[in-house]
Amino acid sequence: MTSRDYAMTGSDLSDLISTNVASFPLTAPKTPEPEVPELGGPERRRYRTIWISDVHLGTKGCNAELLIDFLDNTDSEVMYLVGDIIDGWRLKKKFYWPAAHNDIVWRIMKRARRGTRVVYIPGNHDEMFRQFTGLNFGGIEIRRAAFHDTADGRRLMVLHGDEFDAVMLSHRWLAFVGDHAYHLMMKLNLTVNAFRRWLGKPYWSLSKAAKHKVKNAVEFIGKYEEVVARAAGERGVDGVVCGHIHTAEFRMFDHNGKAIEYWNDGDWVEGCNALVEHHDGRMEILHWPEEMKRRLAAEAPATTSETGTAREAA
Numbered sequence: 001m002t003s004r005d006y007a008m009t010g011s012d013l014s015d016l017i018s019t020n021v022a023s024f025p026l027t028a029p030k031t032p033e034p035e036v037p038e039l040g041g042p043e044r045r046r047y048r049t050i051w052i053s054d055v056h057l058g059t060k061g062c063n064a065e066l067l068i069d070f071l072d073n074t075d076s077e078v079m080y081l082v083g084d085i086i087d088g089w090r091l092k093k094k095f096y097w098p099a100a101h102n103d104i105v106w107r108i109m110k111r112a113r114r115g116t117r118v119v120y121i122p123g124n125h126d127e128m129f130r131q132f133t134g135l136n137f138g139g140i141e142i143r144r145a146a147f148h149d150t151a152d153g154r155r156l157m158v159l160h161g162d163e164f165d166a167v168m169l170s171h172r173w174l175a176f177v178g179d180h181a182y183h184l185m186m187k188l189n190l191t192v193n194a195f196r197r198w199l200g201k202p203y204w205s206l207s208k209a210a211k212h213k214v215k216n217a218v219e220f221i222g223k224y225e226e227v228v229a230r231a232a233g234e235r236g237v238d239g240v241v242c243g244h245i246h247t248a249e250f251r252m253f254d255h256n257g258k259a260i261e262y263w264n265d266g267d268w269v270e271g272c273n274a275l276v277e278h279h280d281g282r283m284e285i286l287h288w289p290e291e292m293k294r295r296l297a298a299e300a301p302a303t304t305s306e307t308g309t310a311r312e313a314a
């Protein structure tokens with residue numbers, strides 16, 4: 001009967017929700033305002049488009065402080081969340097959800113309310129949201145992939161990038177080793193940076209430095225970029241934007257005589273990168289620790305001169 005079918009569907013659904021969705025306070029944060037007050041106003045850097053991915057909310061590795069700074073200092077007409085925004089895998093194993101992670105969700109929802117078109121393309125760590133493809137939550141569109149047309153008329157395919165893991169089968173041992181070594185590295189990265197902070201030194205990415213020294217990882221990344229660019233070429237688009245491998249990069253590939261752009265927007269665990277499109281269609285990878293350092297340095301002389309003036313006046 002229909003009622004029985006309904007009951008079965010209902011229980012399946014509640015199972016699904018209790019295991020996947022209800023385990024983190026996404027839709028109903030306890031406080032209507034973020035713990036860290038939102039900064040920024042007319043001085044926000046405005047872009048046509050922003051892409052971020054691999055935030056890994058729900059893990060200690062997520063650089064929430066830097067991401068909050070990024071969100072408070074930028075704005076765009078469109079924002080793509082290119083997957084692994086929330087780390088559902090880790091959350092299932094161990095619940096970790098500090099106030100700063102709520103603050104990030106709050107800021108993204110606020111952005112959507114302010115009029116930014118927010119497109120969320122779940123990745124492999126937040127694949128539980130893929131079942132909501134086509135739906136809209138508080139102005140956030142959930143998509144499996146997207147096509148983005150730049151201001152100067154290039155068409156880019158936007159996807160997380162784990163779709164190519166199967167193709168990368170011969171390199172899978174590296175991805176597996178990577179997952180364990182990666183979490184170890186993430187922990188080490190925290191320790192190293194806590195120490196660096198104590199010494200008054202700026203944020204430094206340990207695994208970013210290590211990754212570029214490991215030959216196999218470099219080969220893996222190179223191969224991955226090639227595979228993704230080829231898929232874009234076969235689709236007939238001008239380029240691709242993805243995340244997944246936590247390595248921000250721009251490369252040009254040739255596909256049957258046609259140039260294909262490969263863009264990776266990096267991550268917010270190590271590199272803290274975002275990909276942006278300016279209003280003329282020009283694209284740029286931002287390394288936020290450097291951008292932040294530059295901004296703070298630009299603010300510093302003003303403070304010094306004010307102090308100087310105050311001292312002179314006194």
Ligand SMILES: [Mn+2]
Pocket residue numbers: 083084123124125160162243244245
């Ligand atoms: Mn991923």
